[in-house]
Amino acid sequence: MTAAQPGAKTVKQAILWMLRLREHGYEPSLQHQCAQWRNARPEHEQAWQRVIQMHQDLDLRAIPGAGVALQTLETSQRRLHRRQALKLLGGVGIVGAAAWLGKDLEALNAWTADYATGTGERRSFTLPDGSLMQLNTRSAVDLAFNDQQRLIHLKQGELMITCSQAPNLQQPLLVQTREALLEGFTGRFVARQDSDCTRVSVSHGRVAIHRPGTGQLQWIESGQDWRLDAQGSQQLEHVDMDAMAWSEGLIVTRDMRLFDFLAQVSRYRHGYLGCSDEIADLRLSGVFRLEDPEQLLQLLPQTLPVRLRQRTRWWVRVERLT
Template sequence: MSMPGNAAPEAASLQAVEWLVRLQASDCAPEVEQAWRAWRDSDPENEQAWQHVEGCMARMRALPAPLAHGTLARKPLHAQANAARRQSLKLLALLAVGGGAWLAGGDGQARFWLADYRTGTGELRHIVLEDGTRIALNTASSIDVRFDAGQRLVTVLKGEIMVSTARDAAGRPFFVRTAQGRLQPVGTRFAVRVQGECTQLGVFEGAVQILPEQAPGAARRLDAGQQASFTVAGVGPVQALPAGADAWTAGMLVAHDMPLADFVGELARYRHGRLACDPAVAHLRVSGIYPLADTAQVLDMLTRTLPVGMRQTTRFWVSVVPHRKNP
């Protein structure tokens, strides 16, 4: 079977994976197959995505059994039935959208697709863990969750989360891990954001202990109203947490006299493609509360309140530039 040279767009690929799982179910009804055929016929991208997923399945069938099914083999028998669909969906989604990156050796994108929980660009998701802990995932974020007899562990692979911890009946400690170290909260609400080689922590309630990965002696405790960034080697200066720092959990961006370049950088996290700020207007200041669900509206508001305009090469390539006066 011939295969397209590039992976199909993300949305169609994920839909194709969902159709594959539904069609393989033992109780698949004829109506499901009819709806699947209608979906394939409705858009050329859908058909391309289906062909790509079928090719991924062919590659999976050629894998040694331990590699293709190892994620389930380690689970108790009573848990395999519940885990099968979820693990299959995660693996197929990775293959369908990532183009087989995991099979080639794995990277950050592979870990993102295989994460227990994740969000796409511009998506906000709220989850509740089995112990009652509540987590909000900001745009383009992913986490893994591992609870065992000795601890409750959340690993932030990418992006930003807000955690509201719950008391555990078994008395297990709660940790959040990033590549830079571990965080141990004490009955608290806090945000964790992974940014390149550092992690930023903001504490809204209670307290959190920072334990840098390579410098345990540099551990630092942050209390409510404080924030700091840390690397594997240590913790940076502790600063006051700005008002509205948790507004993203409600889908809003709060700016207090924020440089336009910083504002555009934050807004870019919630958009597909590239959003840039011309250095000539980077110094302008922005204040207000802005809805993250409609970044195009926010950009339009900027042109009405600041001397700026938008230079748009394509829908996904936009720059904030100085306003040009009509001759």
């Protein structure tokens, strides 16, 4: 049985316990109270371990504002009573730490995963069976390879699998996403875990879809793109972006909405990137290189009647050219 994932409230509690122990850790009663809280529920201990790991063992530069937020809380805890500190936890300064940790635990998934990539990073790995796995930006997977199975759990993000051609492999290569279990023997396919669905694209071979609780099996053939969500499985007739191009460091669009294009580019950079509603439906087609997202954005005014409004490096908004 999988332990419950800690939510934002639990993460905030873990941060407060950490700060209280830093301030008064010599008090046995406080240590005992903290131990009771950690033992009360599995998600308490999980949140505690991850907060400690975040603060002590990991590079906080990957979390915008996290280091500053924790230092601010630590200082404030010495000056303010507990109610004021809780208010501070809800403020903008802690978005990089508590809210960042509590919302889907995306970065924590990367920290605890067998293989992971950061923002803007793409990496390739050779799996124990000889298959090639490529991870796109902000992706994390766990592996369960043994004599009985070859299983990849896509925790977040996007992967491309080129299945091994070794003749002695009897078990299918499985990719578990939130919506389905994907099964492939040969060929190449991409799986992307979005917030509300799984997207699957097959370039060679074919992939079987197992939906939990349905007992049904569907096949995705070469050249097909599918969307899997809570309502079912749907083949996509029109695809506005090449699902495989990211493995070559590219975004290739075909009559894509500007809003959707910016959403894709934002996966490869930190901070806010958006556009005004009046230009959200502008369309663009082309080939764009991902190696420098900021330079990529500079190309937009050359192809569309728009301008870039930039407050900081982390805040960019595309607006209509006036």
